[in-house]
Amino acid sequence: MTEPLAFDIREYLRLELMPHFMCPGCGHGIALRALLWAVHELGIAKDKLAVVSGIGCSGRVGAYIDANTYHTTHGRPLAFATGLALARPDLKVVVITGDGDCLAIGGNHLLHACRRNLDLTCLMFNNEVYGMTGGQVSPTTSATRLTTTTPTGNAEPVFDACRIAEAAGASFVGREVTRQVPALKNLIKSAMSHVGFSFVEVISDCTEIYGRKNDLGEAPEMILHQKADMRPEAFGNVADQPFRPNRLTTGILSQHDLPEYGETYRARAALLRSGEK
Amino acid sequence: MTTELQPLHGNQACALAAVAAGCRFFAGYPITPSSEIAEHMSHELPRVGGVFVQMEDEIGSLAACIGASFGGAKAMTATSGPGFSLMQENLGYAAMTETPCVIVNVMRGGPSTGMPTRPAQGDLMQARWGTHGDHPIIVLTPASVQEIYTETTRAFALSERFRVPVVVLYDQVVAQLLESIEVPPAEQSVAADRPWAAAGNGFQPYAETESLVPPMVRPGEGLRVHTTGLTHAPTGFPTQAPPVADRALKRLLEKIEKHRDVIDKSDAYRCEDAEIVIVACGITARAARRAVATLREEGVKAGLFRPLTMWPFPERAFRAATANARRVLVPELNAGQLILEVERLTAGRRPVAGLNRVDGEPLAPRQISDRVKELARHD
Numbered sequence: 288m289t290e291p292l293a294f295d296i297r298e299y300l301r302l303e304l305m306p307h308f309m310c311p312g313c314g315h316g317i318a319l320r321a322l323l324w325a326v327h328e329l330g331i332a333k334d335k336l337a338v339v340s341g342i343g344c345s346g347r348v349g350a351y352i353d354a355n356t357y358h359t360t361h362g363r364p365l366a367f368a369t370g371l372a373l374a375r376p377d378l379k380v381v382v383i384t385g386d387g388d389c390l391a392i393g394g395n396h397l398l399h400a401c402r403r404n405l406d407l408t409c410l411m412f413n414n415e416v417y418g419m420t421g422g423q424v425s426p427t428t429s430a431t432r433l434t435t436t437t438p439t440g441n442a443e444p445v446f447d448a449c450r451i452a453e454a455a456g457a458s459f460v461g462r463e464v465t466r467q468v469p470a471l472k473n474l475i476k477s478a479m480s481h482v483g484f485s486f487v488e489v490i491s492d493c494t495e496i497y498g499r500k501n502d503l504g505e506a507p508e509m510i511l512h513q514k515a516d517m518r519p520e521a522f523g524n525v526a527d528q529p530f531r532p533n534r535l536t537t538g539i540l541s542q543h544d545l546p547e548y549g550e551t552y553r554a555r556a557a558l559l560r561s562g563e564k
Numbered sequence: 565m566t567t568e569l570q571p572l573h574g575n576q577a578c579a580l581a582a583v584a585a586g587c588r589f590f591a592g593y594p595i596t597p598s599s600e601i602a603e604h605m606s607h608e609l610p611r612v613g614g615v616f617v618q619m620e621d622e623i624g625s626l627a628a629c630i631g632a633s634f635g636g637a638k639a640m641t642a643t644s645g646p647g648f649s650l651m652q653e654n655l656g657y658a659a660m661t662e663t664p665c666v667i668v669n670v671m672r673g674g675p676s677t678g679m680p681t682r683p684a685q686g687d688l689m690q691a692r693w694g695t696h697g698d699h700p701i702i703v704l705t706p707a708s709v710q711e712i713y714t715e716t717t718r719a720f721a722l723s724e725r726f727r728v729p730v731v732v733l734y735d736q737v738v739a740q741l742l743e744s745i746e747v748p749p750a751e752q753s754v755a756a757d758r759p760w761a762a763a764g765n766g767f768q769p770y771a772e773t774e775s776l777v778p779p780m781v782r783p784g785e786g787l788r789v790h791t792t793g794l795t796h797a798p799t800g801f802p803t804q805a806p807p808v809a810d811r812a813l814k815r816l817l818e819k820i821e822k823h824r825d826v827i828d829k830s831d832a833y834r835c836e837d838a839e840i841v842i843v844a845c846g847i848t849a850r851a852a853r854r855a856v857a858t859l860r861e862e863g864v865k866a867g868l869f870r871p872l873t874m875w876p877f878p879e880r881a882f883r884a885a886t887a888n889a890r891r892v893l894v895p896e897l898n899a900g901q902l903i904l905e906v907e908r909l910t911a912g913r914r915p916v917a918g919l920n921r922v923d924g925e926p927l928a929p930r931q932i933s934d935r936v937k938e939l940a941r942h943d
């Protein structure tokens with residue numbers, strides 16, 4: 288038995304920043320734990336880890352990680368990360384983004400990051416709402432949900448981020464719930480080990496704003512809703528998902544071995560240089 | 565003497581100068597009349613171990629450049645009006661996080677899609693004030709292919725040294741000119757790196773230093789810091805404590821003011837005894853120079869003051885150049901932008917007149933000299 292060294296989250300946190308800003312029960316903290324646990328088990332040196340985040344409660348999470356952390360502009364972390372990863376292929380670049388950050392204002396960058404297949408891992412913390420700005424509707428807010436900008440209940444259909452990512456060419460796509468921390472940790476490990484662009488949708492809960500507004504109970508009850516909804520990948524999509532209809536298939540949803548953009552670029556550049564000698 | 569003469573197109577000179585300065589990352593999105601810069605960079609960069617990437621838009625282009633610069637690469641993007649508008653948010657981010665980057669804006673007719681293939685100088689104020697909030701920025705305005713070369717290399721040197729975004733701003737005519745230029749020897753063009761931080765106890769990424777330019781952290785080498793566009797304390801972490809926020813912004817602005825002796829650059833032509841001083845940049849300055857020569861032949865005491873650093877405006881040199889002038893004339897390819905700064909600095913001490921053209925054509929020397937003569941009649 289080769290048990291990995293015990294995971295002590297404090298080794299990966301900037302403890303001087305505690306207490307953190309998150310509301311009690313916020314799923315983003317759980318997602319952060321899963322990420323750091325994955326980093327630990329993969330043995331990634333903190334010096335070599337670069338976390339690029341957007342704007343939102345999800346984006347604020349990056350600051351707590353004792354690594355090279357970049358809190359960028361709303362919707363653009365994937366574009367910033369593209370430059371960083373191309374300039375510094377020695378770094379392990381992880382993007383933390385929210386459902387609004389990634390799918391609304393940043394939707395175009397997501398499509399092209401998927402298509403380009405640069406070696407990056409994108410973690411989208413999906414809490415179905417714009418948490419940071421006080422609970423407005425997002426592209427993943429479930430039908431009929433109340434938000435501060437859908438006073439009569441949301442009438443817009445939702446995006447399935449994983450299907451978008453897959454269709455746009457992401458070579459790794461997965462989804463997991465914050466309820467299952469070990470499973471989420473394992474999925475993030477697989478994503479970070481994958482060579483190419485990996486997209487992970489993390490189902491998170493905005494307890495204070497979304498949960499309260501929709502009478503979904505306190506944090507423990509919201510976590511139980513995740514259980515009621517989630518279906519491991521093997522079961523396929525099923526209809527009886529009361530809280531997030533048809534959208535909680537979990538696990539690795541697709542994985543392909545495709546040419547990684549940075550490697551391809553560097554190989555061609557080397558060929559060009561050798562041809563000119 | 566290793567300087568060689570080479571016929572170059574303006575945008576090509578920009579790309580070659582960038583590579584010579586040490587630029588190893590370019591991200592851009594095609595737009596007339598700047599696209600040749602991207603095309604040249606896509607050819608040059610892989611040859612020197614750099615990276616070119618065509619992004620999905622200009623927002624992503626500048627974001628990618630800043631990301632590459634986080635990693636230590638000298639980075640550049642190039643665009644024109646509509647793309648420059650899209651870049652404004654991330655331009656402010658670069659200013660706030662003190663991430664070096666060079667942005668080329670080849671000005672065409674505006675607003676909106678305007679006249680893509682026509683020259684204009686309508687982005688002078690946008691280049692200074694386009695992003696929200698008070699912010700430091702340096703803007704350079706070359707007027708020839710030669711100057712595109714030297715000012716692009718200077719843009720990298722300034723951006724790195726002061727950790728500030730630098731905009732190279734020129735009009736479509738200069739961009740598309742083909743002129744023989746002196747390409748300086750490579751070692752003269754290469755820009756020194758930004759100051760790098762060395763690991764040490766109690767390191768703070770935004771601590772006050774003598775130069776007001778804090779050394780930057782290169783990721784992967786032992787210092788792990790946080791970079792944010794939120795107002796941040798010397799630790800790099802967000803703060804809203806009024807005294808800390810106050811100092812944070814003031815340091816950003818002061819770091820430019822403190823180094824005006826290095827940043828300012830201008831050219832005064834026959835201003836010593838000039839009774840009328842023309843203030844112009846870019847292609848308009850070239851027409852104005854010709855006008856001055858003709859006027860002098862006709863006995864009119866005219867001179868030309870030409871800012872090469874447009875922002876911050878070279879005030880001291882401007883004051884010296886206009887000290888004895890009875891009047892100032894500001895010809896420009898817009899409805900009146902540079903004139904606002906000239907009026908501010910002149911502060912009513914002498915009359916300032918404008919000469920504006922917004923029809924997509926450059927001002928001709930004759931138009932400028934006629935206007936000077938017309939003004940002289942009032943004296």
Ligand SMILES: Cc1ncc(C[n+]2csc(CCOP(=O)(O)OP(=O)(O)O)c2C)c(N)n1
Binds near residue numbers: 389420425
């Ligand atoms: C350009 C721009 N537009 C709007 C905002 C305001 N804003 C900040 S966070 C946010 C939404 C964040 O939602 P999401 O990405 O879902 O993150 P969460 O807070 O839910 O984690 C918005 C609209 C901004 N910072 N920048």
Ligand code: SF4
Binds near residue numbers: 310418419492
């Ligand atoms: S507002 Fe919502 S998403 Fe933001 S910290 Fe609170 S619970 Fe989490």
Ligand SMILES: [Mg+2]
Binds near residue numbers: 385412414415416418
């Ligand atoms: Mg959200």
